[in-house]
Amino acid sequence: MKRRKVGNLLGLAVLSAVVERPMHPYEMAAVLKQRGKDADLPIKWGSLYTVVANLEKHGFLEAVESVRDGGRPERTVYRITPAGHAEMEDWVGELVGTLDREPPRFKAGLSLMGVLGPDQTVSLLRQRAQDLEERAAEQRASLEQLRAVLPRVFLVEVEYDLAMTEAEARWVRGFLEELTSGTVPGVDAWRRWYETGEFPDDLGEFVEK
Template sequence: MAQRRIKQRKLSNPLALAVLSMCAETPRHPYEMAQVLRQRGKQASIKINFGSLYTVVQNLEKHGFIAAEGTERDGRRPERTVYGITETGRAEMRDWLSELLSVPVKEYPQFEAGLSLAGSLPPDEVEALLRKRLAALDDGVSVQAEVLEECRAVLPEIFLVEADYALTMQRAEAEWLRGLLRRMETNTLTGMDGWREFYVTGAPPQEWVDLDERTSGLPRPD
């Protein structure tokens, strides 16, 4: 799939986009922003840390994306600054969100990195670790599916699309992992013999030594 280079932004933390979204709805102080995001379950898809939220708010104000619109006081609590989105911020929010929704980009999940380096461990150990991951995934899928069904009973689906996506991705990973483990078990995953040989002899098999020459002209996946 062809992928375009994403735009370099003054702020790239997804929490900044969430703050812009909150301020686009109505002016809010940071504590209220955090409350609303958590009430809506956004912590499942965006890392929400109250300390970093204040830093994000300050940076958004610094770049002119939001502006202070006054203060609020709740009982004896200290006054809180209320922020609203600026026209510049609204344009940034629309452009950033449009890019996230329309442009596929190469991401670097930690599991993918682990898979790429799995050969540094013996195959039996890797298989045991992957089975442990699969068990955790299956448990997580079961819990998330139950939670999602409970939410669907009271919320329109439009408020649950990210949760549905996350659950679908977890199920897909679990099924892919099941297939990989079957191929490792039955020795139908090519290269398994060489992998095992390496951990018996301590020397790379000849097929590995020949790889550079055999693959020098092949295209590499992005």
């Protein structure tokens, strides 16, 4: 991934909002929340003003005016610059076209699940499978509601989330079936190691394979 002058994904979200029209930070946050971008991006709202300041510092935004609404403090209105527009397109293009090398948390857990023991692993995976199916049901319902008001081109990230949830749920259910039916090699040795603390030869042979 390219090292960016403003690497916080909230910066990309801000650029995607102000590309439509100049906005002050409070309005940016309102637009992003209304569009559910905090569900799509790892946004920390407390850093919004810092991110906006950094975008201005590096020439991606520029202040155009200050406005006052009633008794509230003045708010600075920002617009996107040509450099900001180019940065936004390059950033989105990288996210869409480049594989992410950062492993997901679930993969990290799977790589170390041996420390839990098979019975605890089965219990946790059953809970995960149930949670995934509940999440998928919520995502389907949300997608159906959104389809009534938005064209598909604005819903592809919702479709993607649903597809990934369903795929993970299928994988977890399949792996659970293998664990509980005894078709995964080495489970008995894994259990003995977890219960006794002694690393058995058959588990060692399984790991080497």
